[in-house]
Amino acid sequence: MTDKSTQEDQAAIAQRRAKGEFVRGISGFRGVIGDPDFPAEPGRYHLYVALNCPWCHRVTLARNVLGLQNGITMDVAFPNRTDESDPEGPNLWEFAPKRTATLTGAPLPECTGETGTGKRLRFAKDIYRAEGSEEQSVPILYDKIAGRIVNNESAEIIRMLDAHADALGSNIATAKRVQLLPTYDALKKDIHELNELIYTTINNGAYKAGFSSDQSVYAAAFDAYFKTLEALDDRLSDGRSFLTGNQFTEADLRLFPTLYRHDPVYYLRMKLNGARVLDYPHLWRWLCRVYAMPGVAAAGSLVHCRQGYFGRSWNGVVPKGPLKPMPYPEAYLQPDLSNR
Known part of the structure; x- marks a missing residue:
């Protein structure tokens, strides 16, 4: 049964799109911090986001309100994806801190290069390619030690950050920190x-x-x-x-x-x-x-x-x-x- 709070029903997706309906796809990486492969440790995890993306915004909000700015590192893509003139093709999220925004006529100071893999990759798609995936979406939660994508579903990422905030290195005392999903x-x-x-x-x-x-x-x-x-x-x-x-x-x-x-x-x-x-x-x-x-x-x-x-x-x-x-x-x- 489809969880309507995390993903859209994928039934008859081709026909619906052909008729003009926007249908959001399903994220393919669903690992969990706290499982044996992904222990909850400060400094181990990295986020790839785009600040214009509302799904990424969920994750950056959780990172900040839970006090994980130091415990989880982060790279920010340029808000416009590539176009047809790019040799790699259109619609790719790009880590391009020197790219000029038409709105400001200058680079955007929040944008970064790619630092999570240590390889200075240009595209989010390159992070997926290393795991044999054709996905290219953000956000991505990445394990820097294992060199693997953990998860790319924002609804699940924010719950992991909430559940493991202390172990991930929150700088806010437990008693003073918000609890996104209370136990009641x-x-x-x-x-x-x-x-x-x-x-x-x-x-x-x-x-x-x-x-x-x-x-x-x-x-x-x-x-x-x-x-x-x-x-x-x-x-x-x-x-x-x-x-x-x-x-x-x-x-x-x-x-x-x-x-x-x-x-x-x-x-x-x-x-x-x-x-x-x-x-x-x-x-x-x-x-x-x-x-x-x-x-x-x-x-x-x-x-x-x-x-x-x-x-x-x-x-x-x-x-x-x-x-x-x-x-x-x-x-x-x-x-x-x-x-x-």
Whole structure:
């Protein structure tokens, strides 16, 4: 049975894609930190990410809020993949710290070379090729000692980091660190139900709306997306700080990357122009509350998001806005902005 909170149903995938539906594939590497092959040790593991990618954003958020910046090293790919002019071909994630972004006219300081393998590889695909795989996606969790990919499913990676934060070298004391998946059964059930709703209608729903070429698929995704935003805003209207109460959990972490991108990117790029997050006062204050948590702002980049999403559109031009009521991400520092 398909877990709708981690992956999409793959039934009739060829026919659905042929009709214009965006269908996300399944990650092929599903190793687990804590198994005999992959012991939980500080300094052993490495992440490959792209800061424009919302699935990678889940992982960078978990790394930061769990205090694993020193325990797990990380490389950042350029937000635009290669095009047809590259000798290696198009659509490849590239580690290119000197590549110029059209948005800024300069290299992006967060981008790095490849350091996890020690081979200075150019592409994420090269890391997969070493294991005989044709995959090329990020994020990748890599074991530097074994020289192997552990896992490339973001939902599973964040749970591993949460479960083994102490052993992986967290710099936050256990008592002060967030617990993404608490042990209480009732709360775990609530998180699971939220995860499934958020993945289906928000995380993956944004891509269904933005990248499907079938009008009916787009319309259904659009409607489900905004229906869920309404429901989440209502859920937060009772004064709770986070989705399940007063504790930040995995459900909040999984929602944040999409809503962080909504107003400045998805509203236009994914054709999700029904409303802004700013138009939902409780959800907006939640977004600002999460953004203000230690490590959260540093885990993402709207420059990378704007460059990555618009830089691969039909003409590659990146919009300058939005500028009203104020630019983003500065707007996320203003929780009362939705009241103005």
